[in-house]
Amino acid sequence: MKKNSLRFIAGLSAAAMFAMPMANAVAAPLTILAAGEGSITVKNLDESTSYEAYQILGPDMLFTSPAMQQAVSDTMKSLGWPIFDELINSELTDAEKAYMFSDMMAELTQDRKIIFANRLGENLRNSQIPHTAIPSSEKVNVPDGYYILVCNNKVDGDKEAATTKNILIRVSGDAEIYSKNESGTPTVDKDTNPSLAEWKTITIGEKQDQKTLVLPYTITASFPANIGDYKAYTMTFKDKIPAGIEITDDEYTSMDVKLVAVKGEDETEIEIADYSLGGRTDEGQQIITWKTLELIQALKNQGVIEKASDLEGVTLKLTYDLVINQDEVEATTTIDPTTNTITIEYPTDPFPGNNDPDHEGEGITDSTPETPENIYLYNLDLSKIDENNQALAGAEFQLFLVKNGMEQKVDTWVVKDGEDGSHFTFTGLVEGDYILKETVVPNGYKAIEPIEFTIKEVPGDGETVSAIEIINKNNDTHFTVTLGDKSETTDGKTKVTTTTAKIQATLVNDKGPNLPLTGESGMTLGLIVGGIVIAVSGYAVLKNKKEENA
Structure with a gap:
């Protein structure tokens, strides 16, 4: 943009600013009609926090010092936003640059104002520019002007796009603002219990009798400690399910999703405002999003709480059944978990609109760190042989998972490999107790008694599994189990150790009459x-x- 054009725009900006009424806010450009004295009062969420007030522009619409102008320019350069480029590279006078700066601040979106405030605050914190201490909740007299309040607590760099501890404000008279310091962070955790996994044959859409493995998940979320300061609060759960698993709208109806508020022994079901089945991440994980209703009002309406601060003793519990079909279970030979991650998006400003007539802070959110939950699925690779160690065809099997002494048929997928019909693979097994029954015996051979075995996980670091053990409970010599030895590969200085997750079993039939199977002896x-x-x-x-x- 040419120099004269920039000057023309700066002149229009200045004229517009002088015509505007006064307000104690960030969004509007600075308008100072006459030099005077005002005051700043910060109402903090944390009474131990104080601020340092740096005056950027004075009532004459000029930068307060060359050092301040340089700090603003350096901040603009470091951000590299196109909106700043022409101003930084222009040949405008200092007065014209000050006018343009104020105008640009009014044009920035709220999230960009927050980023700018955090970055400028960090630059000023390390400078020698004079400033005024603003203690918590105390009224401090200052000249009218355009200020940035820099919090005396360090701003986390990775959070600067979502929340701010530094505040941009103009002062013309008495200014009362609410600190955005420490908005409060909820917690979230995701958990599943493989022992509760079930095999079910269900109908999904137009597909009848689908064999599925159902894993129950529980997501638990708590409210931040300062929830009482919020006028409204909404959580959005963002759940990344394991790679390879695809949830459709038809399948979603089989997941039995519920959201309840838990207070002591009481649980109150809450309506979920909406859900969406998003695309996949770069890691191949599909994202399911659940958005809650406005929680404070919803729980007041249902009699769970009387006021927002009552939520400090309330947790949210979102449960659902993850439905997995055969095509979605990866046949792996190493102990690699299927990983779910959960995060929640939450509001960071308890006082939207209090610092800005254009609703500063409204809609500004942050997200919790992703919390992983690992599930380990295993395969049973079964070979059928005779007494001479030769492949033996003609057998069929059923597998049962034992829970609380009861046998639950594992309606798992059985893959018959090879033309001889002597090789079977059971996929998608979880840790637990099992019984393998030979339901059809090859002609000329004796039936094998039911074989009881346990898949036991060996803990690794944290919540990982380092290996699995197979316990042959009745020590049946006909059922021989082997797990592949640990193998090590070296890539430069990196040594990788892997352990097989495939249970390789050999089942031998003895020659003899085909005696009746279980159920026929009577x-x-x-x-x-x-x-x-x-x-x-x-x-x-x-x-x-x-x-x-x-």
């Missing part, structure tokens, strides 16, 4: 007993006839 016993009864009855009839003829 029938055989009945036939034997019936035969004895018939024989005894026949003998009695013959004896009676002989006595009659004698």
